[in-house]
Amino acid sequence: MEGIVTNPEIVIVPDPQELAREAAQRFAGLVGDAAASRGRFSVALSGGSTPEALYRLLAEEPYREQIPWDKVHLFWGDERCVPPDDPGSNYWLASDVLMGQVPIPAGNIHRVPGELEPDAAARAYERDLNDYFCGPRTRFDLVLLGIGSDGHTASLFPGSTSLWETKHLVLAVEAHYENRPASRVTLTLPAINSARHVWFLVTGSAKAGIVQAVLKGGGENLPAQQICPTAGVLTWLLDAGAAGKLAQSRG
Numbered sequence: 001m002e003g004i005v006t007n008p009e010i011v012i013v014p015d016p017q018e019l020a021r022e023a024a025q026r027f028a029g030l031v032g033d034a035a036a037s038r039g040r041f042s043v044a045l046s047g048g049s050t051p052e053a054l055y056r057l058l059a060e061e062p063y064r065e066q067i068p069w070d071k072v073h074l075f076w077g078d079e080r081c082v083p084p085d086d087p088g089s090n091y092w093l094a095s096d097v098l099m100g101q102v103p104i105p106a107g108n109i110h111r112v113p114g115e116l117e118p119d120a121a122a123r124a125y126e127r128d129l130n131d132y133f134c135g136p137r138t139r140f141d142l143v144l145l146g147i148g149s150d151g152h153t154a155s156l157f158p159g160s161t162s163l164w165e166t167k168h169l170v171l172a173v174e175a176h177y178e179n180r181p182a183s184r185v186t187l188t189l190p191a192i193n194s195a196r197h198v199w200f201l202v203t204g205s206a207k208a209g210i211v212q213a214v215l216k217g218g219g220e221n222l223p224a225q226q227i228c229p230t231a232g233v234l235t236w237l238l239d240a241g242a243a244g245k246l247a248q249s250r251g
């Protein structure tokens with residue numbers, strides 16, 4: 001298991017719309033820096049409902065025009081093992097509100113082949129990562145993450161042996177959460193924690209308890225507490241609802 005970040009950057013904004021705006025501005029900034037210094041930008045997108053507002057905003061002006069989409073490579077932090085045209089697919093969400101709206105080359109879209117058998121999908125995705133990063137180690141420019149009410153992130157769930165994985169960048173896992181597909185493929189902690197930037201995007205008072213537990217160390221080694229970039233920056237982008245219990249615990 002990885003260490004705990006003691007002082008992540010915590011950004012609190014009033015509401016989900018403002019959170020999407022803050023994230024979009026920062027996203028465009030990171031793309032610009034990476035394109036200028038490395039000629040390309042790699043991001044692992046998050047699934048779930050929270051990032052949808054950000055993806056929609058990136059497809060609108062000024063970001064649609066401002067971002068050099070030919071330099072942007074899209075990956076996923078996790079995927080549900082369903083076909084890409086299934087509404088339960090994280091790829092489907094992003095393709096519907098983002099990829100179909102911006103001039104990103106098809107070759108820059110590195111989706112998890114969720115239609116394959118889970119282990120085969122994980123191995124295929126890992127090969128794609130190895131090709132892109134020219135070897136067995138990843139160094140994403142940005143990894144976007146959400147958090148579940150149980151403290152899971154990507155598809156790394158409490159008590160799962162996947163939290164101890166040190167060899168593979170990608171694993172197939174089974175996890176039951178709400179009524180979402182249980183068979184999933186996820187980046188592992190080493191693949192996430194080697195990123196230059198890792199962002200948690202969290203909205204709504206329903207998440208205030210888990211945010212407090214993770215950031216105030218109440219949780220018993222929750223997966224979200226294992227997100228600890230080894231040579232990168234961890235940022236929590238929260239709306240007032242999700243940050244609602246942080247002030248309390250400051251006492």
Ligand code: 6PG
Pocket residue numbers: 046047048049050051077078079080090145146147148152153154155180
């Ligand atoms: C997934 C996600 C998962 C998600 C959390 C939060 O595929 O389900 O990657 O980790 O980020 O479950 O989901 P919401 O944003 O919908 O609350």
